[in-house]
Amino acid sequence: MTGRVVxxxxxxxxxxxxxxxxxxALQDADVVVADRLGPAANxxxxxxxxxxxxxxxxxxxxxxxxEINAILVRxxxxxxxxxxxxxxxxFLFGRGGEEIAACRAHGIDxxxxxxxxxxxxxxxxxxxxxxxxGTSSSVLVVHGHDPLSTLAVxxxxxxxxxxxxLMGVARLADHVATLLDAGARADLPVVVTEHASTAAExxxxxxxxxxxxxxAAVGVRSPAxxxxxxxxxxxxxxxxxxxxxxxTLAPAPLVWA
Numbered sequence: 550m551t552g553r554v555v556x557x558x559x560x561x562x563x564x565x566x567x568x569x570x571x572x573x574a575l576q577d578a579d580v581v582v583a584d585r586l587g588p589a590a591n592x593x594x595x596x597x598x599x600x601x602x603x604x605x606x607x608x609x610x611x612x613x614x615x616e617i618n619a620i621l622v623r624x625x626x627x628x629x630x631x632x633x634x635x636x637x638x639x640f641l642f643g644r645g646g647e648e649i650a651a652c653r654a655h656g657i658d659x660x661x662x663x664x665x666x667x668x669x670x671x672x673x674x675x676x677x678x679x680x681x682x683g684t685s686s687s688v689l690v691v692h693g694h695d696p697l698s699t700l701a702v703x704x705x706x707x708x709x710x711x712x713x714x715l716m717g718v719a720r721l722a723d724h725v726a727t728l729l730d731a732g733a734r735a736d737l738p739v740v741v742t743e744h745a746s747t748a749a750e751x752x753x754x755x756x757x758x759x760x761x762x763x764x765a766a767v768g769v770r771s772p773a774x775x776x777x778x779x780x781x782x783x784x785x786x787x788x789x790x791x792x793x794x795x796x797t798l799a800p801a802p803l804v805w806a
Contacts (some may be wrong), residue, residue, distance in 0.1 A: 550628050551625060551626055551628065551656065551657060551658075552579070552624065552625040552626070552627065552628045552629040552630050552631060552657070553625060553630060553631070553657065553658040553659070553660070554621050554625050554631045554632075554633060554648075554652050554657055554658070554659045554660075555574045555578070555630075555631070555632050555633065555659070555660045555661075555662060556633045556635065556639040556645050556648065556649070556659065556660070556661045556662065557571040557574050557575060557632050557633065557634045557635065557639070557662045557664065558571065558635055558637060558638040558639045558643075558662060558663050558664015558665070558666075559571065559584070559586070559588050559634050559635055559636050559637070559664055560588065560636075560637065560664045560665040560670070560746070561636075561637060561665055561666070561667040561670035561671060561674075561745045561746045562586065562588065562636070562667075562744060562745060562746045562747040563588070563746035563747055564588045564592060566665050566670065566746055567588055567592075567664070568662060568663075568664065568665075570662050571662045571664065572592070574632050574660075574662055575592060575594060575598070575632050575634065576594060576595060576598075577630060577632075578598055578629075578630045578631060578632035579597070579598065579599065579624075579629040579630045579631070580598070580599045580600075580601060580624045580629045580630070580631045580632070581594065581598055581599070581600045581601070581631075581632045581633075581634055582601045582603055582617065582620055582621060582624070582631060582632070582633045582634065583600055583601065583602055583603065583604065583634040584603065584604050584605070584634060584635050584636045585602075585604025585605060585636070586604070586636025586637070586772060588634075601620060601624075603616070603617045603620065614644055614647060617648065618647065618648055618651035618652075619651075621633060621648060621651065621652055621657075622651060622652060622655050622657065625652065625655075625657045626655065626657070633645075633648060635664070636664075636667075637664055637665070637666045637667050637668075638663055638664045638665070638666040639661055639662070639663065639664060640661075641666050641668060641690070641715075642692050642715060642716070645661065649661070667715065667745050667772075667774050668688075668690050668713050668715065668774065670745050670746055671742040671745035671746075671773075671774035671776075672713065672740065672742065672774065672776050672780075674742055674745045674746055674750060674752070675740050675742045675745075675752040675776075676786050677740050677776050677780055677781050677786075678780055678785075678786070679711045679713065679776065679780060680711065680780070681780050681785065684778075684779050684780055684785065685708070685710065685711045685778055685779065685780050687709070687710040687711070688710055688711045688712075688713060689701060689704045689710045689711070689712050689713070690713045690715070691712065691713070691714055691715070692714070692715050692716050692717070693714045693715065693716050693717020693718070693719070693720055693721075693724060693775070694716055694719075694720070696720075696723065696724075696727065697714075697724055697727050697728070701714075702727060702728060702731045702733075703731075705728050705731075705733050705737070705777050705778070706728070706731050706732050706733045708737075708778060708779060710778075711776065711777070711778040711780050712776075712777045712778060713774060713775070713776050713777075714774070714775040714776075714777070715774060715775075716771065716772070717773075717775050718741075718764075718769060718770060718771040718773050718775075719771065721760070721761065721764065721769075721775075722761055725757060725758075725760055725761055728757060728777075729757065729758065733757060734757065735756065735757060735758035736756040736757070736758070737756060737757040737777060737778070737779075738754070738756060738757075738777075738778065738779060738780075738781035738782040738783070739754070739755055739756065739757055739760050739775065739776065739777050739781055740752060740753070740754050740775070740776045740781040741753045741754075741760075741764060741769055741773050741774070741775050741776075742773060742774050742776075743769060743770060743771075743772065743773040744772065744773075745774060751767075751769075753767055753769055754781065754783055757777070
């Protein structure tokens, strides 16, 4: 008999931010196909559950998307209950749609369990409301692997929306230069949250024209979420400092075994 696939949004990193429904799906699975940023390594799963690590790491991808699709199809056609554990939410830059299409092309039933996205969780952990009455009423989410789109640059320059950048640390210098060259305010507040919700969470604040120097001083690394806009102003909610002291660094993040 053909098995089934459940896409599980694992949340921003902390095990207890995985939904109850998502946890049940993982515990009921025969096979868990897990991303690097999913919390499966820290879950007490039954011994019978087989975990396949397909996490993508910068410069060392362990599996292509086509290979991940093939694994899901293979395991489900073998009759297994497959839980596809993804970091954050299943769809937001998560390629969940591609995985559903691959499964449906082979007649495999698919369920989707949404997850808490770092787009909202990381700013919330830093006490940054991505919308705030009288400050911002809309949010634009972009990924930072490519140059910022015209829409994103315009939103930052005009402050028409809060802009949240995922996966933007590697090209941070390019993004800052693009924004300043386009006329963005030099004193525009920016917040960068690393490893949101985990023991290694760290929040760094700086105005746009000082962002690179501040991030370099504290050693900001991915995964991190960048929020640009007046909602990141430390005075908005009474935040005391623009950057955490370096000596508040938490232990290294939990990683896959």
